[in-house]
Amino acid sequence: MVEAQGFRRFVAHFILWIGIAIVAFPVYLAFVASTQDAASIANGQMSLLPGSHLIENYTKTIFVGSSGSTREPVGVMLFNSLVMALAIAIGKIAISILSAYSIVYFRFPFRMAIFWMIFITLMLPVEVRIYPTYKIAADFGMLDSYAGLTLPLIASATATLLFRQFFMTVPDELLEASRLDGAGPLRFFWDTLLPLSRTNMAALFVILFIYGWNQYLWPLLITTRDDMQTVVIGIRKMITTTDALTEWPIVMCTAVLAMLPPVAVVILMQRLFVRGLVETEK
Amino acid sequence: MSNVSLRNVRKTYPGGFEAIKGIDFEIPDGQFCVLVGPSGCGKSTLLRMVAGLETVTSGEIDIGGRVVNEVEPADRDIAMVFQNYALYPHMTVYNNMAYGLRNRGMPKPEIDTRVREAAQILEITTMLDRKPRQLSGGQRQRVAMGRAIVRQPKVFLFDEPLSNLDAKLRVAMRVEIRKLQRRLKTTSIYVTHDQLEAMTLADILVVMNGGQVEQIGNPLEIYRKPATTFVASFIGAPPMNLIPLDGGEIAAQFAGDSRSVAAAGVLGVRPEDLLISTDATATGGIALDLTVEAIERVGPETFVYGSREGAHGVSVNPGELPPGEVIVRIPGQIAPAIGERIRAIAPRDKLHLFSADGRARIDI
Numbered sequence: 001m002v003e004a005q006g007f008r009r010f011v012a013h014f015i016l017w018i019g020i021a022i023v024a025f026p027v028y029l030a031f032v033a034s035t036q037d038a039a040s041i042a043n044g045q046m047s048l049l050p051g052s053h054l055i056e057n058y059t060k061t062i063f064v065g066s067s068g069s070t071r072e073p074v075g076v077m078l079f080n081s082l083v084m085a086l087a088i089a090i091g092k093i094a095i096s097i098l099s100a101y102s103i104v105y106f107r108f109p110f111r112m113a114i115f116w117m118i119f120i121t122l123m124l125p126v127e128v129r130i131y132p133t134y135k136i137a138a139d140f141g142m143l144d145s146y147a148g149l150t151l152p153l154i155a156s157a158t159a160t161l162l163f164r165q166f167f168m169t170v171p172d173e174l175l176e177a178s179r180l181d182g183a184g185p186l187r188f189f190w191d192t193l194l195p196l197s198r199t200n201m202a203a204l205f206v207i208l209f210i211y212g213w214n215q216y217l218w219p220l221l222i223t224t225r226d227d228m229q230t231v232v233i234g235i236r237k238m239i240t241t242t243d244a245l246t247e248w249p250i251v252m253c254t255a256v257l258a259m260l261p262p263v264a265v266v267i268l269m270q271r272l273f274v275r276g277l278v279e280t281e282k
Numbered sequence: 283m284s285n286v287s288l289r290n291v292r293k294t295y296p297g298g299f300e301a302i303k304g305i306d307f308e309i310p311d312g313q314f315c316v317l318v319g320p321s322g323c324g325k326s327t328l329l330r331m332v333a334g335l336e337t338v339t340s341g342e343i344d345i346g347g348r349v350v351n352e353v354e355p356a357d358r359d360i361a362m363v364f365q366n367y368a369l370y371p372h373m374t375v376y377n378n379m380a381y382g383l384r385n386r387g388m389p390k391p392e393i394d395t396r397v398r399e400a401a402q403i404l405e406i407t408t409m410l411d412r413k414p415r416q417l418s419g420g421q422r423q424r425v426a427m428g429r430a431i432v433r434q435p436k437v438f439l440f441d442e443p444l445s446n447l448d449a450k451l452r453v454a455m456r457v458e459i460r461k462l463q464r465r466l467k468t469t470s471i472y473v474t475h476d477q478l479e480a481m482t483l484a485d486i487l488v489v490m491n492g493g494q495v496e497q498i499g500n501p502l503e504i505y506r507k508p509a510t511t512f513v514a515s516f517i518g519a520p521p522m523n524l525i526p527l528d529g530g531e532i533a534a535q536f537a538g539d540s541r542s543v544a545a546a547g548v549l550g551v552r553p554e555d556l557l558i559s560t561d562a563t564a565t566g567g568i569a570l571d572l573t574v575e576a577i578e579r580v581g582p583e584t585f586v587y588g589s590r591e592g593a594h595g596v597s598v599n600p601g602e603l604p605p606g607e608v609i610v611r612i613p614g615q616i617a618p619a620i621g622e623r624i625r626a627i628a629p630r631d632k633l634h635l636f637s638a639d640g641r642a643r644i645d646i
Contacts, residue, residue: 173368181382182356
């Protein structure tokens with residue numbers, strides 16, 4: 001690696017700091033706003049230093065919620081989001097790893113046709129097929145349920161393709177050695193392929209958890225009851241009150257809280273992810 | 283009894299490509315059989331068919347008196363060592379060796395005894411808790427062999443197990459594999475493209491080419507009496523000099539026996555059997571007048587590359603000499619100068635005669 005010296009090094013760091021400031025300042029501002037009382041935000045002269053209402057605001061947000069249109073505590077919304085994000089991430093990984101396994105390791109009629117069908121669904125994200133998907137979910141009585149929130153988003157071509165590519169790099173000799181060692185297809189999958197896929201699963205989990213957590217359009221359609229709302233929808237609903245003042249401290253508290261789980265997932269999984277990368281050998 | 287018999291074994295791929303064209307041979311119990319041949323000759327395919335990793339199109343594979351064509355690899359009572367070792371990267375050395383036994387439901391204490399015993403034989407006891415990536419190539423090779431040994435199978439299968447090792451380690455492991463096999467007395471089939479490995483390891487050597495067996499036998503017997511020109515040039519390094527008997531120049535020197543010369547098309551003589559001399563040849567021997575083109579000194583011996591007059595060109599098959607070129611192997615480091623004209627002679631009993639198509643040997 002080339003080590004930049006003196007002035008060049010200063011310029012590089014300066015640019016990086018500007019980048020960090022641009023990204024971090026709004027986040028900081030949200031945090032500051034979440035510690036002020038409603039009046040000091042409303043009069044447009046908010047301090048840039050944290051205020052004194054931190055505990056009060058957060059307690060109210062988590063256990064009571066805003067007094068506006070949604071009277072649901074944000075704790076419930078966070079729980080809903082967590083269930084949704086976890087179910088989507090775990091469900092997607094489970095289904096796609098199994099379908100990739102069958103496509104790569106088994107010879108069955110129309111194998112390639114099925115592979116291409118999965119591939120083509122890449123071109124049909126939820127937004128494109130939203131009406132038929134909604135209709136099906138409604139007909140199955142899945143409105144306002146966790147199943148309705150998660151199931152339609154679980155099937156994933158991207159993850160299937162990713163696992164397929166990874167499985168194809170696993171040397172055939174490992175499968176053959178397993179066969180000679182008396183391991184059937186399920187044992188090979190469980191004892192060899194899954195442990196080898198750990199890093200891929202960790203990386204996918206991070207991406208898919210955030211994908212699930214940030215879902216907006218689908219939960220907006222499928223949930224109408226306040227106690228089934230996700231936190232992303234919750235924030236939006238808090239702001240759109242027409243005949244009441246928006247409670248900005250509560251909104252900001254919710255925003256900060258909504259940011260925390262994805263950040264935590266990234267930080268926690270990154271360690272496993274990196275350690276896994278170092279351990280894996282091909 | 284764990285002898286292995288192949289009876290008219292064939293393999294045709296779905297595309298119609300015939301990889302194995304009818305192979306018959308038998309390996310008696312406890313013998314070390316080496317399959318040798320150039321890449322693409324079907325030797326690995328044949329081994330994988332014995333292992334059960336490839337299906338058999340027709341014919342029978344018999345292990346210890348049981349036809350195993352339709353038997354799962356795990357139930358054939360065999361163990362295989364792969365070229366890239368195929369160790370489970372996420373398991374410790376101990377678990378790599380124990381995995382197959384656990385899958386068979388063997389009681390834990392017995393697994394432990396077997397793994398520790400194998401580790402002791404292979405001197406990897408101190409590495410049992412490590413993962414494969416922490417081991418060197420040679421150590422991984424030992425683990426791969428350990429995984430085969432703990433099974434105590436009827437047959438060991440080796441698929442070019444040494445080709446990923448460096449030259450020095452390869453020689454050491456070669457000796458060790460041989461010692462180990464003698465000690466365990468397990469019937470073994472070993473695939474290699476290295477003729478030196480083949481010569482040194484084999485009790486029975488099977489030379490293959492183009493999906494067929496060219497010659498089967500004791501390695502030294504094959505070296506002394508190659509059945510075809512392919513075997514003649516494949517076994518032995520540097521390869522045997524093969525000289526087409528078209529000109530009367532050489533034929534004339536076979537004054538003693540006109541019968542064999544009449545049928546023969548190709549004359550073979552090994553580089554080590556040629557002598558540089560000015561003496562006249564004994565009756566029936568040959569003398570080749572050569573111009574020295576290149577010299578290779580390897581220390582204990584020197585290879586002299588000479589060309590015969592009137593024969594120039596490029597070799598058709600890799601590994602074969604260009605027509606007209608003759609290698610002479612002489613002991614020591616004293617060699618003629620490049621460009622010098624020399625005469626190489628060989629006595630009659632060191633000559634090999636083959637039919638014109640190279641498919642048959644003619645005994646003089």
